[in-house]
């Protein structure tokens with residue numbers, strides 16, 4: 001795609017997105033057009049559409065920001081196409097989405113901005129995106145979905161649960177990737193979860209799940225999951241992971257359940273003979289939020305290339321944890337816990353210019369930590385994180 005085409009697409013999207021309430025109104029309008037013109041498409045979406053609307057606009061922005069970087073965009077679209085097989089989407093559905101999105105954009109942009117050239121640019125952009133997704137889906141030989149039977153659930157905190165599943169067949173994913181998951185009580189409300197263990201031939205998988213206050217799905221995952229439940233899983237997504245034979249040292253920063261994809265990578269690395277040095281900062285609000293120190297301690301004791309620094313914003317635990325009678329323990333092999341905001345703490349250690357950096361956590365934690373590191377001298381090109389939606 002030439003730079004003028006990219007510029008036309010970006011300018012029109014940014015103009016719409018910059019309006020007061022623009023992204024939400026664009027998403028509402030797009031879905032209204034899609035469901036009116038192609039009623040069969042409604043079946044792919046949940047009854048409650050609010051979270052879905054937000055994700056659509058974020059996903060479009062993410063793709064548009066990378067239009068000039070095909071080496072990043074195409075693998076992302078290929079993964080998305082493989083994952084979309086879980087909905088049963090067919091090539092004609094991509095056409096329906098592209099047509100509805102263009103109609104919604106045309107209405108919002110107005111006839112002055114929506115020229116024939118802009119229309120052609122959007123058609124070209126959406127065709128490239130659709131073809132990349134359809135092509136990858138058609139070539140894929142792995143199943144569209146895996147069924148995972150819950151074999152264990154373990155509550156670690158009142159809002160955090162470990163769920164272990166037995167897949168109907170092994171899934172090949174790179175440690176650090178994430179997977180789209182649907183639970184029986186929340187049909188069509190797929191949510192991303194990151195496996196906390198590397199892929200294995202037994203098809204065993206583990207997720208660490210935090211219940212988000214007011215969320216549609218995570219409270220049900222944490223509060224209602226029982227052994228024997230059957231979850232549906234889509235194809236693996238994401239570009240985190242440590243390349244084999246890399247000599248570059250790593251910096252990992254994870255908060256809350258963001259620890260899961262990082263410890264999965266550390267476990268995978270522990271099976272290799274040679275590894276670069278890794279410094280992991282694992283964060284939480286309260287000391288009790290550092291729910292996985294036992295595993296991290298075992299990894300650090302057994303692997304000299306690994307340094308683990310626990311970080312919390314507060315030194316105190318919440319009342320409900322204090323009532324449980326648990327106290328903070330000192331784990332072998334770990335650095336002393338540091339108190340402070342995790343981004344600030346990590347940046348206070350230096351500029352980390354010799355490291356490849358991975359940041360995992362809530363969108364605000366990822367953005368703040370990235371900002372702090374870049375202010376300290378870390379180059380943006382060395383920082384990786386998952387899309388923030």
Ligand SMILES: Cc1cc2nc3c(=O)[nH]c(=O)nc-3n(C[C@H](O)[C@H](O)[C@H](O)COP(=O)(O)OP(=O)(O)OC[C@H]3O[C@@H](n4cnc5c(N)ncnc54)[C@H](O)[C@@H]3O)c2cc1C
Pocket residue numbers: 051178191192193194195207208209210211212213214215216217218219257258260362386387388389
């Ligand atoms: C790449 C990726 C990997 C993920 N891996 C995991 C994982 O391993 N374990 C895990 O527990 N979760 C993980 N998540 C988050 C998870 O996918 C859901 O977004 C989260 O569980 C909330 O879903 P929900 O349906 O309960 O909330 P929703 O109904 O989707 O949202 C309800 C409200 O909560 C807000 N919200 C959503 N997520 C958060 C959050 N984390 N913190 C604060 N507010 C939030 C929303 O903006 C919305 O206002 C991951 C997300 C991504 C993008």
